[in-house]
Amino acid sequence: MTVIEQMGAAAKIAARTLATAGEKKNDALKAIAKALTDNKDAIIRANSIDLENGKNNGLSASLLDRLMLDEKRIDGIAQGVLEVAALPDPIGDVISGGVRPNGLKITKVRVPLGVIGIIFEARPNVTADAAVLCLKSGNAVILRGGKEAINSNKCIADIMRDAVESAGLDRNSIQLITDTSRASSTELMALTDYLDVLIPRGGKGLIRAVVENAKVPVIETGAGNCHVYVNEKADIDMAADIIFNAKTSRPSVCNAIETILIDESIAEKALPAIKARLDEKNVELRGCEKTVSILGSSVVPADESDWETEYGDYILAVKVVSSFDEAVSHIAKYSSGHSECIITEDYKAAKRFTEVVDAAAVYVNASTRFTDGGMFGLGAEIGISTQKLHARGPMGLNELTSMKFIIEGEGQIRV
Amino acid sequence: MTVIEQMGAAAKIAARTLATAGEKKNDALKAIAKALTDNKDAIIRANSIDLENGKNNGLSASLLDRLMLDEKRIDGIAQGVLEVAALPDPIGDVISGGVRPNGLKITKVRVPLGVIGIIFEARPNVTADAAVLCLKSGNAVILRGGKEAINSNKCIADIMRDAVESAGLDRNSIQLITDTSRASSTELMALTDYLDVLIPRGGKGLIRAVVENAKVPVIETGAGNCHVYVNEKADIDMAADIIFNAKTSRPSVCNAIETILIDESIAEKALPAIKARLDEKNVELRGCEKTVSILGSSVVPADESDWETEYGDYILAVKVVSSFDEAVSHIAKYSSGHSECIITEDYKAAKRFTEVVDAAAVYVNASTRFTDGGMFGLGAEIGISTQKLHARGPMGLNELTSMKFIIEGEGQIRV
Numbered sequence: 001m002t003v004i005e006q007m008g009a010a011a012k013i014a015a016r017t018l019a020t021a022g023e024k025k026n027d028a029l030k031a032i033a034k035a036l037t038d039n040k041d042a043i044i045r046a047n048s049i050d051l052e053n054g055k056n057n058g059l060s061a062s063l064l065d066r067l068m069l070d071e072k073r074i075d076g077i078a079q080g081v082l083e084v085a086a087l088p089d090p091i092g093d094v095i096s097g098g099v100r101p102n103g104l105k106i107t108k109v110r111v112p113l114g115v116i117g118i119i120f121e122a123r124p125n126v127t128a129d130a131a132v133l134c135l136k137s138g139n140a141v142i143l144r145g146g147k148e149a150i151n152s153n154k155c156i157a158d159i160m161r162d163a164v165e166s167a168g169l170d171r172n173s174i175q176l177i178t179d180t181s182r183a184s185s186t187e188l189m190a191l192t193d194y195l196d197v198l199i200p201r202g203g204k205g206l207i208r209a210v211v212e213n214a215k216v217p218v219i220e221t222g223a224g225n226c227h228v229y230v231n232e233k234a235d236i237d238m239a240a241d242i243i244f245n246a247k248t249s250r251p252s253v254c255n256a257i258e259t260i261l262i263d264e265s266i267a268e269k270a271l272p273a274i275k276a277r278l279d280e281k282n283v284e285l286r287g288c289e290k291t292v293s294i295l296g297s298s299v300v301p302a303d304e305s306d307w308e309t310e311y312g313d314y315i316l317a318v319k320v321v322s323s324f325d326e327a328v329s330h331i332a333k334y335s336s337g338h339s340e341c342i343i344t345e346d347y348k349a350a351k352r353f354t355e356v357v358d359a360a361a362v363y364v365n366a367s368t369r370f371t372d373g374g375m376f377g378l379g380a381e382i383g384i385s386t387q388k389l390h391a392r393g394p395m396g397l398n399e400l401t402s403m404k405f406i407i408e409g410e411g412q413i414r415v
Numbered sequence: 416m417t418v419i420e421q422m423g424a425a426a427k428i429a430a431r432t433l434a435t436a437g438e439k440k441n442d443a444l445k446a447i448a449k450a451l452t453d454n455k456d457a458i459i460r461a462n463s464i465d466l467e468n469g470k471n472n473g474l475s476a477s478l479l480d481r482l483m484l485d486e487k488r489i490d491g492i493a494q495g496v497l498e499v500a501a502l503p504d505p506i507g508d509v510i511s512g513g514v515r516p517n518g519l520k521i522t523k524v525r526v527p528l529g530v531i532g533i534i535f536e537a538r539p540n541v542t543a544d545a546a547v548l549c550l551k552s553g554n555a556v557i558l559r560g561g562k563e564a565i566n567s568n569k570c571i572a573d574i575m576r577d578a579v580e581s582a583g584l585d586r587n588s589i590q591l592i593t594d595t596s597r598a599s600s601t602e603l604m605a606l607t608d609y610l611d612v613l614i615p616r617g618g619k620g621l622i623r624a625v626v627e628n629a630k631v632p633v634i635e636t637g638a639g640n641c642h643v644y645v646n647e648k649a650d651i652d653m654a655a656d657i658i659f660n661a662k663t664s665r666p667s668v669c670n671a672i673e674t675i676l677i678d679e680s681i682a683e684k685a686l687p688a689i690k691a692r693l694d695e696k697n698v699e700l701r702g703c704e705k706t707v708s709i710l711g712s713s714v715v716p717a718d719e720s721d722w723e724t725e726y727g728d729y730i731l732a733v734k735v736v737s738s739f740d741e742a743v744s745h746i747a748k749y750s751s752g753h754s755e756c757i758i759t760e761d762y763k764a765a766k767r768f769t770e771v772v773d774a775a776a777v778y779v780n781a782s783t784r785f786t787d788g789g790m791f792g793l794g795a796e797i798g799i800s801t802q803k804l805h806a807r808g809p810m811g812l813n814e815l816t817s818m819k820f821i822i823e824g825e826g827q828i829r830v
Contacts, residue, residue, distance in 0.1 A: 016747065020770055098792070104781055106791055111773070113803050192626065196803050211607065215627055217804045238826040245828035332431065354821045355435055358526070366519055366824025375829065376521060376820065377513070388528050388611050388817035389632045390805035402803035405791065406769045409781025411653040413660035414790065 008194025011115040011140040014170035018138045028167035029085035033078040035163040046155035087379045091138045105408040112138030114196040121202035124152035131174045137400035147180035189214040221383035224254030224338040229327040231344035232263035239343040244277040245367040252312045255371040259317040261327045267320045283314045290320035307334045339368035360393035423609025426530040426555040429585035433553045443582035444500035448493040450578040461570035502794045505812045506553045520823040527553030529611040536617035539567035546589045552815035562595035604629040636798035639669030639753035644742040646759035647678035654758040659692040660782040670786040674732040676742045682735045698729045705735035722749045754783035775808035
């Protein structure tokens with residue numbers, strides 16, 4: 001057995017205990033929160049090695065910022081762990097059930113998935129965030145973080161493993177792959193005998209690589225080419241407010257918008273109002289011909305690639321459309337299926353938009369920035385699924401579970 | 416674009432129509448049922464070519480039987496289509512919902528998956544069965560059947576496509592890949608731009624090949640290494656009846672049992688009674704040492720491979736276990752996660768078994784042969800999932816759907 005296969009086997013054993021661990025899982029979570037707080041210094045020391053290496057290797061300022069852990073951030077992580085502990089335990093929930101005509105009592109109950117693999121990049125907070133969601137939902141987890149954060153990850157994982165053990169659970173409920181070569185990640189993706197699901201968390205490149213190469217089931221997360229469509233019956237002030245919020249409140253996240261579509265009949269009036277708001281944050285506009293003709297030469301002419309791009313920045317593509325159908329077709333063609341919004345006061349347009357647009361979250365008159373487990377009232381999330389299988393949209397604890405049928409009889413046979 | 420990419424693109428267009436097709440889907444199903452009945456002769460003619468080729472290529476009698484379509488079987492297929500038409504439409508169902516403190520109304524509704532690929536072997540009835548379940552649940556389907564049934568499949572697919580069109584829907588809602596080379600199947604497995612999920616239906620080899628090679632999400636179906644555990648507090652007559660039914664009522668199917676585990680303390684009494692029932696059907700027993708010592712030399716000594724094998728035949732492995740825990744550990748090690756059963760009159764043992772055994776269906780005192788969509792009251796099924804992601808156990812219409820969040824606001828932005 002390779003090291004990673006051994007980890008898989010150990011995770012499978014841990015998962016059997018976790019499946020029926022009940023309240024001990026919360027004891028472990030509270031122990032983790034305390035241990036993270038108690039060991040802040042050690043974490044910051046380990047993190048400083050990663051930061052030093054990162055600087056030497058020329059990591060960008062924004063990457064270094066994601067990598068950095070200070071007292072406040074560690075407190076935030078520990079606080080997050082306690083919030084997860086406070087959530088209701090999904091395991092054992094009865095989803096549905098009844099008695100069949102032959103007297104068999106059939107109950108569908110929620111159970112853990114088993115062993116979850118998480119592949120992530122340079123954010124050491126994911127080590128704790130992902131591990132505790134898996135633990136709470138009764139799953140063993142194998143973490144494989146980026147090499148940039150390896151010292152921080154090792155330190156945090158060791159602290160969590162000790163804490164889990166101190167609460168009477170198997171320390172292999174949480175494991176970290178310390179080999180950060182490409183080979184370890186490839187092996188994890190093929191660990192079909194042990195992994196029930198693999199969740200990549202990170203940029204487009206990572207997610208694509210996992211989807212292309214994994215032999216275990218994958219949940220795709222995160223890609224967000226999101227649109228706001230300003231319908232001809234839109235309230236223009238509302239449109240400007242929502243677009244401003246959805247673009248500029250945090251441009252780097254997946255629920256920020258990348259393109260707006262505006263009905264021709266309202267474009268001349270709406271575009272200048274929208275631009276005025278976006279100018280407050282110096283948002284660069286990339287527009288179709290009609291947009292340029294209305295707003296003038298401050299708008300960069302857009303090409304095909306602009307409709308496809310998730311900028312993650314203060315850049316917004318703008319397209320004037322001739323009809324509702326053109327807007328919806330544009331969205332069907334370019335959307336990543338994350339979050340899509342219509343601004344309208346027209347009942348039929350609103351209803352139709354929610355029916356025909358195929359995305360995890362379809363909005364009427366609200367900012368796409370709400371697509372988030374906390375905002376949706378689902379508690380902490382492990383990511384936002386943009387695929388349709390198993391989970392779609394913000395993935396909370398329920399999305400980290402499976403189910404089984406329990407059938408209680410008194411000797412029934414099938415005739 | 417390759418032929419299969421073109422089919423993918425056409426399916427994606429059809430899927431958009433199907434997503435909101437409502438009652439037209441039932442019109443199409445009824446048209447399909449009628450067309451299959453009206454065109455029995457054509458189907459039987461096409462099928463006779465497949466049968467002739469099959470004989471010339473030396474197909475086994477059981478494969479030829481699966482391949483064969485006669486009037487009665489076609490009537491059965493058409494009847495099945497009407498039963499699917501009569502099921503409630505899952506699309507649009509509100510799964511959950513509520514109003515957030517900021518006034519956003521969030522509703523989680525059921526939507527189609529989109530485009531489903533089905534890879535199957537020599538059973539032409541799957542062409543119709545699978546297609547109509549996909550259609551009813553609002554999904555476009557791309558079928559890729561085995562070369563043995565290609566003439567039958569083409570004929571049935573053409574009949575269905577005409578019928579779908581006659582009902583006012585896109586004929587590309589149902590498509591059949593007529594190239595039965597390995598290359599077409601490999602290409603379908605990698606069609607990530609168009610396929611939302613791929614479901615293999617067939618033997619272990621096919622399913623393994625799809626799981627190993629697919630880049631699109633797969634739902635694994637069908638493998639069934641199922642156990643009955645006869646607890647020390649079992650009713651022996653009930654145990655014998657259930658084991659007899661679960662082994663011999665249809666040994667080739669996945670919900671038949673392959674191994675029984677018997678508590679040591681009851682083995683001397685129970686084993687002869689169980690063997691007496693199984694002798695009625697000449698079931699070959701392969702037993703552990705203790706089984707052989709109790710039942711004598713008519714039992715073939717079992718080796719490790721017997722615990723792993725899905726015989727699909729009148730063969731049953733038998734193991735005497737020293738405790739509940741040994742039984743459960745054996746199941747954890749060898750089960751394919753399909754259906755597992757305990758026979759017991761002991762409350763605690765029954766409760767504990769349903770809690771700790773990890774399988775799609777966990778039984779107390781009933782035959783594993785009930786694991787089936789119809790028997791569970793879920794209506795027709797497209798297969799029995801043995802994976803934990805998305806669907807587990809019998810997959811009915813709901814399991815062919817995804818969901819989306821609809822968020823209705825009045826200008827809310829995220830602060």
